[in-house]
Amino acid sequence: MAQKPTAPAVRARKVSTGSQPLVMVTAYDAPGARIADEAGVDIILVGDSLAMVVLGYEDTLQVTTADMAHHVAAVARAKPRPLIVGDLPWMSYHVSVEDTVRNAAHLIRAGASAVKLEGGAKRVPMVEAIVSAEMPVMGHIGLTPQSIHAMGGFKVQGRQADGARTLVEDALALEQAGCFSIVLEGVPDAVARMVTDAVTVPTIGIGAGRHCDGQVMVFHDLLGLQDQLVPKFVRRYATLKSDSVAAMAAYADDVRNGAFPSEDESYHLTDEVAALLGLYGGGTKTA
Numbered sequence: 620m621a622q623k624p625t626a627p628a629v630r631a632r633k634v635s636t637g638s639q640p641l642v643m644v645t646a647y648d649a650p651g652a653r654i655a656d657e658a659g660v661d662i663i664l665v666g667d668s669l670a671m672v673v674l675g676y677e678d679t680l681q682v683t684t685a686d687m688a689h690h691v692a693a694v695a696r697a698k699p700r701p702l703i704v705g706d707l708p709w710m711s712y713h714v715s716v717e718d719t720v721r722n723a724a725h726l727i728r729a730g731a732s733a734v735k736l737e738g739g740a741k742r743v744p745m746v747e748a749i750v751s752a753e754m755p756v757m758g759h760i761g762l763t764p765q766s767i768h769a770m771g772g773f774k775v776q777g778r779q780a781d782g783a784r785t786l787v788e789d790a791l792a793l794e795q796a797g798c799f800s801i802v803l804e805g806v807p808d809a810v811a812r813m814v815t816d817a818v819t820v821p822t823i824g825i826g827a828g829r830h831c832d833g834q835v836m837v838f839h840d841l842l843g844l845q846d847q848l849v850p851k852f853v854r855r856y857a858t859l860k861s862d863s864v865a866a867m868a869a870y871a872d873d874v875r876n877g878a879f880p881s882e883d884e885s886y887h888l889t890d891e892v893a894a895l896l897g898l899y900g901g902g903t904k905t906a
């Protein structure tokens with residue numbers, strides 16, 4: 620995608636019609652957005668994974684629309700080329716259609732060009748309302764983390780025939796309601812293939828195998844910025860947590876043994892001013 624990606628441009632990206640797979644990553648702040656931009660990804664998702672990977676909560680249920688807008692705005696201030704998608708948090712699209720549209724607009728005003736929400740056919744009225752208010756919507760089905768209590772934990776979905784068929788029906792309902800793409804999370808690869816073949820909008824997988832129209836990874840997982848939990852579907856492309864610990868420990872050593880800061884890393888008075896102040900015993904330092 621050479622020019623800035625838009626929701627309609629993303630909607631056209633089916634691998635089955637010859638498109639390259641879409642690349643989506645999460646980011647939550649301006650430096651993260653710049654990294655994603657310079658790496659050439661297509662879509663930045665300001666995901667509600669924010670709750671777990673940045674804010675230290677144990678699940679995604681703790682973040683609010685205001686939290687999400689705060690981080691969408693930080694990403695948007697970097698003016699990255701990728702499409703910015705803001706994640707609607709739990710309870711921001713569950714109460715009423717009016718509330719849903721207002722919360723989606725909050726994220727758009729913060730700088731997102733589209734919003735994402737979790738759930739299948741039961742979300743159709745909300746998707747239709749947001750779309751008719753001119754805001755593109757990305758769907759998200761399968762293992763939907765906001766349903767952690769209803770699902771009984773973070774569990775792969777669609778392992779049985781009924782569940783697999785429901786996922787296809789959910790995807791078709793979301794497509795019909797106007798979603799421009801659908802995230803498939805935590806489903807068997809064959810089920811992701813069934814869904815991907817059934818819809819004309821691109822599917823973007825995470826823990827859904829290779830038969831999707833794109834992939835998404837969480838920033839901190841991809842870069843190894845956190846090492847507590849490594850789900851099966853995560854491939855680490857860097858080890859920034861251990862590299863950062865090593866770098867910070869080296870800094871601590873240098874401070875403690877006097878090796879930091881050096882003369883070159885310090886500002887100096889001119890000889891003249893030093894002499895006036897009676898410093899340096901003869902004034903050998905220069906600015």
Ligand code: KIV
Binds near residue numbers: 664666837
């Ligand atoms: O919040 C998030 O990071 C997500 C992705 C895992 C798709 O929803």
